[in-house]
Amino acid sequence: MKKNLLLLFLCLLTVQYLDAKLYVATHDIIIKRSKRAHASVLGVIKKGASIDATEIDNIWAKIKYNDRDAYIKTKFLKAAPEVIPAPPIAMHSKWTTKNIILVVIGGIVSLFILRNIFRTISGYFSRNSNSKNKVAPAILKPTHWYQCQHCRAAVKKHMPPSETGCVKGAVHNWIELAEVGVNKYFCRHCATTITAKSIPIEWGCPGNDFHFWTQLS
Numbered sequence: 139m140k141k142n143l144l145l146l147f148l149c150l151l152t153v154q155y156l157d158a159k160l161y162v163a164t165h166d167i168i169i170k171r172s173k174r175a176h177a178s179v180l181g182v183i184k185k186g187a188s189i190d191a192t193e194i195d196n197i198w199a200k201i202k203y204n205d206r207d208a209y210i211k212t213k214f215l216k217a218a219p220e221v222i223p224a225p226p227i228a229m230h231s232k233w234t235t236k237n238i239i240l241v242v243i244g245g246i247v248s249l250f251i252l253r254n255i256f257r258t259i260s261g262y263f264s265r266n267s268n269s270k271n272k273v274a275p276a277i278l279k280p281t282h283w284y285q286c287q288h289c290r291a292a293v294k295k296h297m298p299p300s301e302t303g304c305v306k307g308a309v310h311n312w313i314e315l316a317e318v319g320v321n322k323y324f325c326r327h328c329a330t331t332i333t334a335k336s337i338p339i340e341w342g343c344p345g346n347d348f349h350f351w352t353q354l355s
Contacts, residue, residue, distance in 0.1 A: 160218040167214045283315040287344045313342035322354040
């Protein structure tokens with residue numbers, strides 16, 4: 139009887155594992171102990187991380203976090219792209235002497251061509267390394283909204299702002315909210331209004347720990 143129960147338990151675990159689907163986080167996501175709105179927070183999944191979810195509905199997705207069940211919001215997930223395996227390369231069953239000679243000759247020619255290409259590229263960079271009149275254009279990162287948890291200031295920057303100069307504390311504690319866009323969002327807890335590409339992150343509100351964003355028309 140015990141062996142049968144153990145076998146059934148292993149089968150259930152296997153089915154649950156096979157049902158798991160891979161997703162990618164589109165924002166920083168808060169991990170909660172249960173589906174309740176005020177459930178305790180277990181951690182945060184960073185934007186871009188891969189996530190295995192076993193049960194998904196319109197609001198919550200069930201995951202494994204530190205070997206226990208946990209829940210995250212499904213609106214911050216997108217399906218991971220499928221990886222299509224490359225077709226197997228057909229190999230000849232027999233290598234003749236002629237084929238081996240052709241492969242060796244092709245390898246020698248390829249090495250000769252690559253050496254000439256490398257010399258050409260090295261010469262180009264060596265001629266231009268001392269040029270002082272040409273300046274490479276600066277590559278600007280996308281502009282993001284940052285908010286200080288101490289003084290509630292919200293600013294738009296290409297990178298995290300300076301920590302000095304906070305009027306409420308010794309230094310600013312900046313939280314990245316979202317990339318700047320055209321959609322207007324208002325937080326009912328800290329009364330912050332920003333324009334972003336998508337809904338800002340929920341955690342880090344200076345008014346109530348978690349933002350309550352509402353999209354304005």
